[in-house]
Amino acid sequence: MKKCYSTDEESYNLSDLGDVIDSLECNGELTVGQSYYEADAVPFTSADLVSSGNVGTILEVLDDSAYEQIGEVYDYQCMKVTKEAKAELNTLLMVWVEKHMAISRFYFVKNSVKKFVTEEDIKTHTA
Numbered sequence: 001m002k003k004c005y006s007t008d009e010e011s012y013n014l015s016d017l018g019d020v021i022d023s024l025e026c027n028g029e030l031t032v033g034q035s036y037y038e039a040d041a042v043p044f045t046s047a048d049l050v051s052s053g054n055v056g057t058i059l060e061v062l063d064d065s066a067y068e069q070i071g072e073v074y075d076y077q078c079m080k081v082t083k084e085a086k087a088e089l090n091t092l093l094m095v096w097v098e099k100h101m102a103i104s105r106f107y108f109v110k111n112s113v114k115k116f117v118t119e120e121d122i123k124t125h126t127a
Contacts, residue, residue: 004041004109012039012109021125024117030126032119039112043104046097055090 005014007023014020024030059078067074097103 002041002043002107004039004107006037006039006112009037009112009114012037012041012112017121018125021117021121025126030117030122032117032122034117035114036117037112038115040110041107042110044106044108046094046101046103048108049097049101049103050090050093054093055086058089058093059086 003016004012005016005020006012007014007020007027007029014023020036021030024034024036059081063074063076063078066078067076
């Protein structure tokens with residue numbers, strides 16, 4: 001599991017302990033016992049971005065657009081599609097996201113653990 005790190009328990013944008021040490025040193029906070037946070041970096045996927053709720057919203061927007069252009073005779077066909085049709089659109093959207101968006105570089109922060117800088121950490125990463 002890839003790890004991510006933070007010195008403030010908010011921004012987990014450090015990739016290793018060396019980055020933590022550098023950040024603390026730059027901020028004048030590098031001391032033995034200084035706290036930092038280590039967490040699992042769980043990659044963001046197309047399934048995280050695209051959900052059945054998104055499909056419903058897209059279909060609603062399409063229906064609204066059709067109603068605006070066609071008028072009162074329009075019968076809201078998008079909202080009447082089958083579950084299978086909605087699943088098909090969901091799959092198409094996920095494939096599109098994977099092809100055109102670089103979302104895998106983003107991640108969810110999970111299982112954050114508070115840790116403390118040791119003398120060994122300082123020796124190893126400031127030499």
